[in-house]
Amino acid sequence: MSFRSIDIDALDEDQLAERELFEFSKGGAVEKTPEEANSAVQSKGTEVRNLLQRGNIASALSIAIDDPPYGLNKEHAKDQNTKIVMEVLNSTKAADIPGLLKSLSNTQQDTLMKYIYRGMTNPETFPSAVLLNWHEKLTEVAGVGCIVRVITDRKTV
Numbered sequence: 001m002s003f004r005s006i007d008i009d010a011l012d013e014d015q016l017a018e019r020e021l022f023e024f025s026k027g028g029a030v031e032k033t034p035e036e037a038n039s040a041v042q043s044k045g046t047e048v049r050n051l052l053q054r055g056n057i058a059s060a061l062s063i064a065i066d067d068p069p070y071g072l073n074k075e076h077a078k079d080q081n082t083k084i085v086m087e088v089l090n091s092t093k094a095a096d097i098p099g100l101l102k103s104l105s106n107t108q109q110d111t112l113m114k115y116i117y118r119g120m121t122n123p124e125t126f127p128s129a130v131l132l133n134w135h136e137k138l139t140e141v142a143g144v145g146c147i148v149r150v151i152t153d154r155k156t157v
Contacts, residue, residue, distance in 0.1 A: 037069040037077035045084045052091055058100055061088045065104075065111045068157045078118075078157055085115040086126050089134055097134060101141040109142040113150045114157045 032040065044063060051060035064085045069077035092100065101109065116135050119126035139147065 031071045032069070032074075034073050034077065037071070037074045038080070040067070041069060041077045041080045041084070045080065048084050048088060052088065057088065057092050057096065058103055061085075061092075061100055061112075062104065062108065064088050065108050065115065068111055068114075070155045070157070082115060082118050082157065085112070086119055089116075089119075090127065090130055094133060097137045098141065101138055106142070106146075109138060109146055110149050110153070111157065113138055113142070113146050114153070117150065118157055 044067075048060045048064050051057075051063065064081070064087075069081055101112075104112065113135075116131050116138065119131045120128065120135075
């Protein structure tokens with residue numbers, strides 16, 4: 001028998017519901033639907049591949065990590081966007097990494113770290129050596145605060 005008969009967590013005013021997590025602060029706009037997110041990721045993938053073919057890795061990386069598909073029921077869009085980001089990371093020379101990372105904003109650096117960690121969760125698909133190299137370089141540029149912000153952020157990519 002439980003000593004607590006009332007669910008006190010339900011009475012907590014500061015509790016954050018999962019649906020509230022993805023509401024945007026600007027005007028209370030609603031998030032994209034899963035179909036809109038999939039469409040946006042597909043067009044982003046085409047644009048990133050074109051930039052990679054032209055050798056413009058900096059722009060490809062920036063576009064790949066901008067506007068990630070956050071939200072509920074968007075696993076397919078998240079998976080596809082992760083593949084796009086990993087394609088950019090795999091096609092970058094190790095000597096070019098520090099320059100690329102320094103050109104990113106703090107928000108973009110945090111988002112990239114999220115994708116690095118997401119890639120590390122699937123070592124069969126994404127090469128761990130490449131991801132560890134990117135992680136090392138990103139930590140040198142962005143600092144340990146980047147890791148802390150990513151680990152504590154509830155919005156996952």
